[in-house]
Amino acid sequence: MSHILITGGAGYIGSHTVLELLNLNKNVVVIDDLSNASRESLNRVEGISGKKVTFFEGSVLDKELLSSIFSQFSFSAVIHFAGHKAVGESVKKPLSYYHNNVEGTVILVEAMLEHNVNNLVFSSSATVYGEEAEAPYVETQKLGSPTSPYGQTKLMVEQILADVVKSNNNFKVVNLRYFNPIGADKSGLIGEDPSGIPNNLMPFIAQVAVGKRPQLSIFGNDYDTADGTCERDYIHVTDLANGHIAALDWLVEQNNGICEAFNLGTGTPYSVLKVLKTFEQSTKVKVPYSFEPRRDGDLAAFWANAEKAKKTLNWSAKKNMEEMMVDTWRWQSNNPNGYAN
Numbered sequence: 001m002s003h004i005l006i007t008g009g010a011g012y013i014g015s016h017t018v019l020e021l022l023n024l025n026k027n028v029v030v031i032d033d034l035s036n037a038s039r040e041s042l043n044r045v046e047g048i049s050g051k052k053v054t055f056f057e058g059s060v061l062d063k064e065l066l067s068s069i070f071s072q073f074s075f076s077a078v079i080h081f082a083g084h085k086a087v088g089e090s091v092k093k094p095l096s097y098y099h100n101n102v103e104g105t106v107i108l109v110e111a112m113l114e115h116n117v118n119n120l121v122f123s124s125s126a127t128v129y130g131e132e133a134e135a136p137y138v139e140t141q142k143l144g145s146p147t148s149p150y151g152q153t154k155l156m157v158e159q160i161l162a163d164v165v166k167s168n169n170n171f172k173v174v175n176l177r178y179f180n181p182i183g184a185d186k187s188g189l190i191g192e193d194p195s196g197i198p199n200n201l202m203p204f205i206a207q208v209a210v211g212k213r214p215q216l217s218i219f220g221n222d223y224d225t226a227d228g229t230c231e232r233d234y235i236h237v238t239d240l241a242n243g244h245i246a247a248l249d250w251l252v253e254q255n256n257g258i259c260e261a262f263n264l265g266t267g268t269p270y271s272v273l274k275v276l277k278t279f280e281q282s283t284k285v286k287v288p289y290s291f292e293p294r295r296d297g298d299l300a301a302f303w304a305n306a307e308k309a310k311k312t313l314n315w316s317a318k319k320n321m322e323e324m325m326v327d328t329w330r331w332q333s334n335n336p337n338g339y340a341n
């Protein structure tokens with residue numbers, strides 16, 4: 001019986017992907033060190049799906065643990081979500097980010113090669129296009145230089161994986177470049193549960209709406225955009241999860257020596273103010289806000305050209321902004337303290 005190994009599967013995107021895989025009756029094994037997640041997310045995934053997840057608490061940096069997991073199961077593929085993701089923290093602790101995200105991937109791929117597991121889907125990011133890139137970002141454009149150590153880790157891992165494929169014709173890789181995942185499973189039982197003050201817009205809006213924070217800070221209202229606030233390509237996390245399944249299905253059918261990147265976004269930019277207004281209209285909850293100075297490193301606007309995933313993977317995002325808002329609110333209002341409830 002073949003399994004799929006999900007690293008970081010207790011996290012935000014990982015848990016939603018595990019749920020979609022279980023709904024398709026796939027056998028899933030998760031490894032997560034719970035550095036930014038709760039075991040409760042997987043308990044809930046089991047509750048929603050009525051299926052079991054095999055879970056190992058530990059790090060992809062732990063060679064012995066990986067070797068033991070790879071010896072116990074026959075894996076058809078690995079989806080590699082595990083990594084630290086806070087841009088600001090990566091500027092303060094670059095070595096921790098290079099160690100965890102880059103070395104963690106090297107150790108994981110070594111274990112895959114040792115055990116002859118040849119299909120890898122990697123969580124990359126739109127940040128690899130760099131700050132000079134012109135939107136919409138398309139996979140054929142030259143990659144830039146991300147400004148943060150976090151972004152650098154994604155670019156480095158993509159380069160390392162390309163080199164591994166060149167050196168080993170059996171190995172196959174898909175790099176999925178995510179845009180801005182938001183929303184939550186429609187059950188309202190799993191969702192994004194950031195620790196501390198959220199770095200991203202959507203959990204910040206949701207926490208203000210639920211009364212955990214007094215007001216939303218909007219960083220910058222003088223950008224060269226229609227309403228002066230930053231524009232991003234927001235994608236529902238369930239659409240994103242299904243993008244992984246489409247990528248995996250495609251990858252296993254390919255001949256050897258594949259290293260392909262796909263943008264996972266909707267192709268439509270939304271400004272911060274537009275997201276906020278849609279949230280208020282869809283949920284009937286007011287969110288007080290104030291404008292604050294721009295944050296270092298924030299780009300005015302970027303979004304995906306999402307055509308390649310549509311043509312090649314037969315995948316495109318289905319859920320609109322209202323659904324993203326309603327689903328976020330269902331999760332946040334039912335779980336004001338996230339998984340700590």
Ligand SMILES: NC(=O)c1ccc[n+]([C@@H]2O[C@H](COP(=O)([O-])OP(=O)(O)OC[C@H]3O[C@@H](n4cnc5c(N)ncnc54)[C@H](O)[C@@H]3O)[C@@H](O)[C@H]2O)c1
Nearest residue numbers: 008011012013032033035036037059060082083085123125
């Ligand atoms: N959320 C986004 O906006 C976004 C955008 C682009 C790319 N990504 C990437 O997608 C992946 C998943 O993101 P997410 O939003 O679900 O983040 P998340 O923090 O919720 O999930 C990452 C998971 O990996 C685990 N983890 C971290 N280091 C580990 C290690 N060494 N061994 C085992 N587990 C480890 C964490 O505990 C967490 O559960 C990350 O690699 C992230 O960089 C996220």
